[in-house]
Amino acid sequence: MPSLADLTPPIALGALDGRYRKAVAPLVDHLSEPALNRTRLHVEIEWLIHLTSHGVVPGAGTLSAAEVESLRGLVGEFDQSAIDELAAIEAETVHDVKAIEYFLKRRLGDRLEGREDLAELVHFACTSEDINNLSYALMVQGAVRSVWLPCATELVEQVSGMARELADIPLLAHTHGQPATPTTMGKELAVLAFRLGRQLRHIAGAEYLGKLNGATGTFGAHLAAVPGADWQQISHDFVTGLGLTWNPLTTQIESHDWQAEVYADIARFNRVLHNLCTDIWSYISMGYFAQVRGQGTVGSSTMPHKVNPIRFENAEANLEVSNALLDVLASTLVTSRLQRDLTDSSMQRNIGPALGHSLLALDNVSRGLAGLDAAPAAMAADLDTNWEVLAEPIQSAMRALAAAGHPGMDNPYERLKELTRGRRIGQAELVEFVRGLGLPADVEERLAAMTPTTYVGIAPDLVAHLPN
Incomplete structure (x- = not known):
């Protein structure tokens, strides 16, 4: 049986680089190993440009605008051949950042003809x-x-x-x-x-x-x-x-x-x-x-x-x-x-x-x-089979009336608990209970007309707190 590890192109070990590659591919440009090396090259080039542009090192020459543009072009041109070359250099250095330094120094002769004096400003005073x-x-x-x-x-x-x-x-x-x-x-x-x-x-x-x-x-x-x-x-x-x-x-x-x-x-x-x-x-x-x-x-x-x-x-x-x-x-x-x-x-x-x-x-x-x-319709059906959820507004209204001195509103929680806990009730039973409480007429009508579907408070209005 052939080993799957020997097949070409290489088979991905992880799901992100295999089954789910399409969904995560945009991250390759930022967080892959080649992206790391390309960004290292960018930083090294920018450091060289910074040193020469500001006259930091006495006697070191400056770069022309064309030379700066040419150096920065190395980052935009970073491709498979650059990846392969860096891998070969790293195989010798056994050091990834040093490989970038040597890679850039090789390019200076092409990009900055006659400016070999700047080679030692690559990676100047830097630790990896x-x-x-x-x-x-x-x-x-x-x-x-x-x-x-x-x-x-x-x-x-x-x-x-x-x-x-x-x-x-x-x-x-x-x-x-x-x-x-x-x-x-x-x-x-x-x-x-x-x-x-x-x-x-x-x-x-x-x-x-x-x-x-x-x-x-x-x-x-x-x-x-x-x-x-x-x-x-x-x-x-x-x-x-x-x-x-x-x-x-x-x-x-x-x-x-x-x-x-x-x-x-x-x-x-x-x-x-x-x-x-x-x-x-x-x-x-x-x-x-x-x-x-x-x-x-x-x-x-x-x-x-x-x-x-x-x-x-x-x-x-x-x-x-x-x-x-x-x-x-x-x-x-x-x-x-x-x-x-x-x-x-x-x-x-x-x-x-x-x-x-x-x-x-x-x-x-x-x-x-x-x-x-x-x-x-499914949500409404569940609401219609759970009229007992209206025990809360009824006992709350009774509490408010009791606090205002209205007679007959004692033990509202306990009375609704006895009516609803552990069993299902329907609209008729609930309305009958409300009608028998001796509530003020306006409160009685309001509570008798309430349904689980209408008992949503200001929930629809709260959605407005979402930013536009």
């Missing part, structure tokens, strides 16, 4: 982590802002749209799995959309930090080489020029606290989305939503009638995997022994799968919601 921390910050920033956040925002808008459409559709609530005070489907979806939107605002406002200060964060090599330069200002301007926030106090590594914050926020969004999945799954089970679109799919291999809520179940599983990875990233990246250890290097290579499983869940939830139609 100076390049890596900036690269990861740019990569995660791009992945979150350009890929994950737009998809998450679109999903929240989709849920918000459903909430507005279903704002007036009465729904029997279930607290502890038991029939409870009615609400509307729109209001319940609005709760979830509001929660998700709040987390998105946290994520959209995230800070992405970076540092460039040498082997132990002291600018030691910088000052030894060029003691007259204001290296803190140079570092600040370079980091902020990349679109990041400058971190002035680090060990060899940037502390990764910002990463822990971003991953915790995305994990919290995932958990709220998981709650949406379980709620929608339950509503489908109750018949409150019909999965009417996409009927060509096979729900069960043996039961032809079934249309399984697979999108929401798939999303649940992927959200759980995503959170497991996000949680371990957030908890481990904030710790580094003394001035440096390499645990973060291996850990950060799991950022792509962490966001990938979340992105896959977003795709599944969106497709699942798009295949649903609300079933108001």
